[in-house]
Amino acid sequence: MTVSKAAAVDATKASRAARKEPAEVDADGAALQLGELSELLGYSLKRAQLRVFEDFLCCVAPLQLTPAQFSVLLLLDRNPGRNQTEIANTLGILRPNFVAMLDGLESRDLCARMRSTNDRRSHIVVLTDKGRAVLARAKKLVAAKHEARLNELLGPANRAALLAMLARIASEF
Amino acid sequence: MTVSKAAAVDATKASRAARKEPAEVDADGAALQLGELSELLGYSLKRAQLRVFEDFLCCVAPLQLTPAQFSVLLLLDRNPGRNQTEIANTLGILRPNFVAMLDGLESRDLCARMRSTNDRRSHIVVLTDKGRAVLARAKKLVAAKHEARLNELLGPANRAALLAMLARIASEF
DNA sequence: TATTGTTATACTCTATAACTATA
DNA sequence: TATAGTTATAGAGTATAACAATA
Numbered sequence: 515m516t517v518s519k520a521a522a523v524d525a526t527k528a529s530r531a532a533r534k535e536p537a538e539v540d541a542d543g544a545a546l547q548l549g550e551l552s553e554l555l556g557y558s559l560k561r562a563q564l565r566v567f568e569d570f571l572c573c574v575a576p577l578q579l580t581p582a583q584f585s586v587l588l589l590l591d592r593n594p595g596r597n598q599t600e601i602a603n604t605l606g607i608l609r610p611n612f613v614a615m616l617d618g619l620e621s622r623d624l625c626a627r628m629r630s631t632n633d634r635r636s637h638i639v640v641l642t643d644k645g646r647a648v649l650a651r652a653k654k655l656v657a658a659k660h661e662a663r664l665n666e667l668l669g670p671a672n673r674a675a676l677l678a679m680l681a682r683i684a685s686e687f
Numbered sequence: 688m689t690v691s692k693a694a695a696v697d698a699t700k701a702s703r704a705a706r707k708e709p710a711e712v713d714a715d716g717a718a719l720q721l722g723e724l725s726e727l728l729g730y731s732l733k734r735a736q737l738r739v740f741e742d743f744l745c746c747v748a749p750l751q752l753t754p755a756q757f758s759v760l761l762l763l764d765r766n767p768g769r770n771q772t773e774i775a776n777t778l779g780i781l782r783p784n785f786v787a788m789l790d791g792l793e794s795r796d797l798c799a800r801m802r803s804t805n806d807r808r809s810h811i812v813v814l815t816d817k818g819r820a821v822l823a824r825a826k827k828l829v830a831a832k833h834e835a836r837l838n839e840l841l842g843p844a845n846r847a848a849l850l851a852m853l854a855r856i857a858s859e860f
Numbered sequence: 861t862a863t864t865g866t867t868a869t870a871c872t873c874t875a876t877a878a879c880t881a882t883a
Numbered sequence: 884t885a886t887a888g889t890t891a892t893a894g895a896g897t898a899t900a901a902c903a904a905t906a
Contacts, residue, residue, distance in 0.1 A: 545777075546762065546765075546766045546769060546773060546774070546777045547765045547766055548762070548765075548777070549761060549762070549764070549765035550761055550765075550826070551758055551761050551762065551765075552854065553834075553850070554758075554829070554834075555739060555834065555837055555846070555849070555850060555853075556736070556739045556740055556743050556754055556833075557754070557758060558850055558853035558854050558857060559732070559735060559736040559739055559853055560736055560740070560754070561779070561853070561857035562732060562853040562854075562856040562857045562860075563729070563732040563733055563736045564779075564857075565856055565857050565860050566728060566729045566732055566856060566860070567729055567733070569860060570729050581729055581730070581733070585724055585727075585730060588722060588723055588724050589719065589721070589722070589724065591722070592719075592720045592721075592722035592723075592724075593719045593720055593722075596719060597887075597888090598887075598888065599886090599887060599888080600719060601719070604718075604719045604721070606734070606737075607874095608874070608875065608876090609887080609888070609889085610874095610875080610876080610877095610888090610889070610890080610891090611873075611874065611875080612888095613888070613889060613890085627888095630887095633882080633883070633886090633887080634881080634882060634883085634887095635880095635881065635882045635883070635886065635887040635888070636882095636886095636887060636888085637887075637888065653723070656727070660729075661726075661727075661728065663860070664728055664856070664860065667855065667856065667859060667860055668852055668855070668856075672848075672852060673728070675845075675848065676728070676849065676852045676853075677726070677728055677731055679841055679845060679849045680728075680731035680732055680734070680735040680849075681725065681731050681735075682840065682841070683735040683738055683739060683837070683840065683841075684731060684734035684735045684737075684738050686840060687735075687738050687739070687742060687836070687837065687840055755896095770864075770865090771864075771865065772863085772864065772865080780897090781897070781898065781899090782864080782865070782866085783865090783866070783867080783868090783897095783898085783899085783900095784896075784897065784898085785865095786865070786866060786867085800865095803864095806863090806864080806905075806906070807864095807904080807905060807906085808863065808864040808865070808904065808905045808906065809863095809864060809865085809905095810864080810865065
């Protein structure tokens with residue numbers, strides 16, 4: 515669910531090898547046959563996901579946000595007053611792993627932990643003003659550069675159909 | 688491009704947290720709003736990919752094969768006489784990382800390295816008889832349990848459309 | 861000099877156990 | 884006792900540099 519910060523710094527360099535496409539020729543000039551691999555949904559799913567995350571990283575590079583960090587900011591903005599466990603669970607991040615992730619965002623003053631008055635064990639996670647500003651800029655970059663290109667590649671109808679099928683797989687498969 | 692071997696041993700246990708679905712209720716009974724997240728292609732792509740790999744692991748559990756290992760066996764079967772670099776490159780695996788992966792398959796007698804007579808630097812990777820047998824059984828399990836259920840969920844036409852769009856994203860985006 | 865396979869290494873991601881402070 | 888946040892830790896996955904053997 516997350517992406518390396520090193521990759522965020524230099525997405526193109528970080529996955530140069532993975533970018534080599536199946537059909538690309540090798541040293542001797544003969545590309546290998548993918549065979550049944552190209553009919554395996556999981557295989558194409560994985561390669562498409564890597565490519566999309568790579569492009570996301572590229573598009574949001576000025577803001578230094580990974581897909582995972584962006585998803586946290588989005589969720590905080592939409593769900594104020596929630597604690598770490600609730601945010602982490604919703605994103606499929608394990609609570610122990612969410613600690614360092616929040617530390618990173620908090621150290622950049624994008625969000626803050628606040629002790630809940632109801633339950634002093636809980637940390638309510640809030641977006642800071644800077645966090646809201648960065649999120650707003652990130653949304654614009656994602657919409658204008660990232661999602662726009664996907665829309666262009668697939669067409670709006672196909673893009674919607676793709677999204678619906680992916681959501682269906684994630685929730686019903 | 689690969690999947691943990693621990694997950695292969697117990698896929699359900701390994702990703703219990705990640706399996707919690709976005710709409711699932713929390714302790715206080717109120718599910719969080721995903722908001723724009725549900726319109727982010729990358730987000731659904733990632734969640735669908737995790738779910739599909741998890742199911743793959745489950746379906747092929749009797750053979751103890753990860754998606755990555757299965758893809759190597761498929762490629763070896765379809766492309767005899769190739770060396771490590773060619774196989775690894777085609778799958779987007781870096782050569783140094785492919786060494787341990789091949790060691791694992793070779794130690795289970797699923798494939799073997801053979802010095803090339805033309806170029807004594809190269810290791811030609813060949814499927815063993817056992818490797819061919821395991822691959823055949825794996826293909827049947829994947830087709831009968833894994834892909835069949837995906838087909839059932841989406842319908843053949845939608846499944847084909849999904850595959851085409853994913854391949855398009857991987858190669859043209 | 862360049863390439864193949866390899867080792868060593870480092871960093872990220874993911875997962876579990878166990879601690880602390882609260883409830 | 885149970886839960887929230889945390890720490891420590893371990894295992895995969897992924898990336899780079901550098902070496903030996905060979906070309």
